Amino acid sequence: MAQRLLRGLVLFHKFSLLKKPVYYGLNKADFSLQSRDEQLDCLVNAFRDIAGSENVSVAMAVREQHGKDESLHRCKPPDVVVWPQNVEHVSQMAQLCYGNDIPIIPFGAGTGLEGGVGAPKGGVCFDLMKMDKILNLNGEDFDVTVEAGVTRKALNNYLRDTGLWFPVDPGADASLCGMAATSASGTNAVRYGTMRENVINLEVVLADGRVLQTAGKDRRTRKTSAGYNLTNLFVGSEGTLGIITKTTLRLYSIPETMVSAVCSFPSVQAAVDSTVQILQSGIPIARIEFLDDVMMNACNRFSKLEYPVSPTLFLEFHGTRSSLDEQVSVTEEITKGNGGSEYTWAMDPETRNKLWRARHESWYAALALRPGSMAYCTDVCVPVSRLPEVVLETKEDLNRSRLIGPIAGHVGDGNFHCMVLVNPNDPDEQQRVKEFCYRLGRRALAMDGTCTGEHGIGLGKRALLLEEFGSIGIDVMKQIKLTLDPKNIMNPGKVI
Numbered sequence: 462m463a464q465r466l467l468r469g470l471v472l473f474h475k476f477s478l479l480k481k482p483v484y485y486g487l488n489k490a491d492f493s494l495q496s497r498d499e500q501l502d503c504l505v506n507a508f509r510d511i512a513g514s515e516n517v518s519v520a521m522a523v524r525e526q527h528g529k530d531e532s533l534h535r536c537k538p539p540d541v542v543v544w545p546q547n548v549e550h551v552s553q554m555a556q557l558c559y560g561n562d563i564p565i566i567p568f569g570a571g572t573g574l575e576g577g578v579g580a581p582k583g584g585v586c587f588d589l590m591k592m593d594k595i596l597n598l599n600g601e602d603f604d605v606t607v608e609a610g611v612t613r614k615a616l617n618n619y620l621r622d623t624g625l626w627f628p629v630d631p632g633a634d635a636s637l638c639g640m641a642a643t644s645a646s647g648t649n650a651v652r653y654g655t656m657r658e659n660v661i662n663l664e665v666v667l668a669d670g671r672v673l674q675t676a677g678k679d680r681r682t683r684k685t686s687a688g689y690n691l692t693n694l695f696v697g698s699e700g701t702l703g704i705i706t707k708t709t710l711r712l713y714s715i716p717e718t719m720v721s722a723v724c725s726f727p728s729v730q731a732a733v734d735s736t737v738q739i740l741q742s743g744i745p746i747a748r749i750e751f752l753d754d755v756m757m758n759a760c761n762r763f764s765k766l767e768y769p770v771s772p773t774l775f776l777e778f779h780g781t782r783s784s785l786d787e788q789v790s791v792t793e794e795i796t797k798g799n800g801g802s803e804y805t806w807a808m809d810p811e812t813r814n815k816l817w818r819a820r821h822e823s824w825y826a827a828l829a830l831r832p833g834s835m836a837y838c839t840d841v842c843v844p845v846s847r848l849p850e851v852v853l854e855t856k857e858d859l860n861r862s863r864l865i866g867p868i869a870g871h872v873g874d875g876n877f878h879c880m881v882l883v884n885p886n887d888p889d890e891q892q893r894v895k896e897f898c899y900r901l902g903r904r905a906l907a908m909d910g911t912c913t914g915e916h917g918i919g920l921g922k923r924a925l926l927l928e929e930f931g932s933i934g935i936d937v938m939k940q941i942k943l944t945l946d947p948k949n950i951m952n953p954g955k956v957i
Contacts, residue, residue, distance in 0.1 A: 501540070504557070508543050508585075511553045516544040516591070527586040528579055530571050531633075531824075533837045533883070534920045536579025539566055539586035546591055548664060548672060548706045555704065556670035558585055564950050565668070567700040569639030570612060572631075574838050575919025577643070577699050581954045587704060590636065595619050596707070604661055604681050606709040609638040625712040628653040631915065632821040638663075638705040643917040644697030648820065651740075651873030652747040652779065653713060655915070657696050664707035665695055668946040673703070681709050694941070699917050700952035702945045716779035719747070720789070721813045722804040724776065724796050725769040729753060729856060731799040732772040733849040736872045738795045740845055744788050748777035749873040750820055753856065756827065756867035756880075763826035764819035769802070774872075775820055777813075820869070827867045827880040834882040839898045839921075841905035842876040842914030851908055855879060855901055862897050864890075876914030903928065918956045926956065 501519070508517045518524070519541055528538030545551045558565050564584025571578060580586065593610035600623055607616060614634045617626050631640065631647035639645075641663065646655035653659070661683070662676035674680070675691040695702055726732040736749055751774055752760065758770045774796070778788045793804065807813045819826075828836050843851050852868065859866045859879075870877020879901060883894045902912035902925040912918075912925035927935055938957050942949070 504561075504563070504585075505541060507557055508541065508554055511557075512543055512545055512550045516546065518542045524586075527566075527568055527571075527588060530573040530576065530578050531838075532574045532576050532919070532921065533835055533885075534576025534579060536576060536581045536920070537583060539564075539580040540583045542568075542586045542588055544588050544591045548592075548666065551587065551589075551666045551704055551706055552670045552672055554585070554587070555666050555668065558950060559669045559948065562948050562950060564953050565704065566952050567642065567704045569609065569636035569642070570634065572633035572635045572639070573643060573919065574840075574916045575913075575921040577917060577919035577952070577955055579920060579954075581920075584950070584953075589638065589704070589706065592706065597709075598623070599681070600625060600712075602681065603712045603714075604709055605712055606662075606681070606707060607637055609704075609706050609708075610636055611638075612636050613640065620712070624715055626715050627659075627710055628713055629656055629659055632824075637710065638708050641696050641708050642698065642700055642705050644915065646871065646874070646876070646915045648748045648750055648817070648871060650871055650876075651749060652745060657693055659711045660692055660696050660708055661711060662709040663692055663695050663705055665703035665705055667703045668948065668951050672706075676709075683711075697917070699919065699956050701942060701956050702951060704951075716747075717781050718785055719777060719779050719810075719813065720785060721748075721775065721777045721807040721816050722789075723768055723773060723807070723816065724801045724804050725757075725771045725773045726796075726802070727771065727800045729772045729852055730849050731801070732774055733852055733872060735774065735796045735799045735801060737845055737848060738799075739792055740873060742791055742795065744791055745780070746776060746788065746792070746873065747779040748775065748817075749871075750775040751852075751868070751870045751872040751877065752820070752823070753852075753868040755830075755865065756823055756869050759826040759830045759867055760819050760823055763829050764815075764822060766819055768805070774801075775816065777817075823867070823869050824880060827882065830867070831865060831882045833884070835885050836880045836882055837894055837898065838878055838880045838916070839901060840870075840876060840878040840914050840916045841901055841910055841912060842874070843905050843908045843910030845872075845875045847908040847910065848872055848875055848877075851904060851910070852877065854904060858897060858900060858904075862893050864893060864897060866897075871914075874914070875910070878916075899925070920955060923956065 524538035527542050564582050566586045568586050568588045589609035592608040594608045597606040612634045628649040630649050631645040641656050644656050661681050665673045754771050778785050807816045866879045866881040881894050884890050918926050
């Protein structure tokens with residue numbers, strides 16, 4: 462082992478001291494120092510010395526798997542895939558990449574929706590899923606520290622007998638550090654917040670291999686006024702500023718009682734108006750999800766349900782039995798006032814899980830509406846009072862554009878998703894989908910909203926980000942990027 466580590470260090474210094482960086486994977490014209498194959502061999506050998514041969518791959522199938530996510534964006538795969546076992550491996554391999562101007566692309570569970578893991582300039586994909594330890598549970602302080610490969614389901618399974626849980630739930634079983642990198646949220650955000658509100662500290666490997674703890678080493682206080690908020694700088698940075706290798710998260714007590722309900726409405730306006738009024742009434746609802754008629758039809762068929770095919774709200778209430786009585790009473794009064802149906806209840810855990818599993822499987826349900834199609838899932842977020850307007854205009858736009866686009870959303874915080882089905886062999890339809898998505902983003906911006914509530918920018922929404930922040934805002938982001946990543950090797954081509 463010592464000899465292998467020594468060999469890795471020798472190779473690192475050999476690369477670092479070259480007068481010109483090794484531009485392997487960047488399509489540079491001048492390869493005077495080494496041939497492309499020689500560069501590849503040297504890099505792969507160095508990575509193997511650091512992480513072990515079994516944790517480095519140049520196989521095309523593996524590379525292609527790591528060059529795409531769940532989106533329609535397709536990029537060139539990385540040149541190499543590595544599986545670091547710990548932060549020291551990440552740091553050493555990042556130093557090697559930095560010394561040779563080689564792009565670094567962090568990879569988690571691969572559940573993103575905006576092409577954030579593609580490798581348009583080649584480089585090295587750091588798959589972090591083997592770093593899967595739950596490191597430090599502090600039950601009395603309601604926090605836990607986990608490595609990059611721990612997923613939300615794995616964490617909640619670990620917490621099952623403690624009376625605690627982590628409620629941020631984007632649907633997919635995403636890695637928690639990946640969720641921090643994209644500032645994920647999901648169905649529980651209306652009650653418990655997004656990742657931005659629930660990340661206490663991060664361990665980040667910077668582009669040059671230095672290891673940063675954003676709140677200070679092992680700090681895990683619920684609040685601080687010390688210095689700049691480095692933690693939230695990296696939450697939502699999508700791997701463009703550093704590699705998140707560890708996160709400390711807030712936990713919550715599992716509620717005494719949870720009950721769910723389904724209520725259908727005669728129109729989109731009635732359903733979304735009910736959402737606004739429920740929030741305005743101050744009811745601490747845990748989940749309030751909107752599915753339009755197209756999505757309800759898809760979920761019924763895919764999950765073998767029998768709900769009315771009409772605009773529908775899925776609701777969930779958390780609390781004590783007595784507090785739930787009041788929450789449910791007021792909510793029922795509001796929904797009935799808007800023409801809502803009688804509630805269909807899901808009170809036992811098995812029935813509730815079946816209901817929310819159907820909501821989380823809406824992506825696959827939508828795809829099943831049109832076999833052979835692909836889906837472009839885009840999201841926006843607006844102030845809650847503008848929800849009825851933006852959803853209705855979006856439905857009308859879909860009809861005019863001759864597109865099938867089921868809508869589902871975390872409407873409790875003004876966020877919704879449109880899953881537009883597209884024939885991958887029809888260029889005209891692909892163009893119509895692209896134009897629709899840009900109109901949707903601009904419609905949200907015109908209503909004082911954002912072009913993405915939780916999917917992130919990735920490759921797909923960079924132009925909309927400029928429209929959202931303006932030139933000064935983008936210039937500041939570029940200055941931050943230049944300071945932390947002067948060689949532009951961290952997930953290049955994404956966000957800005």
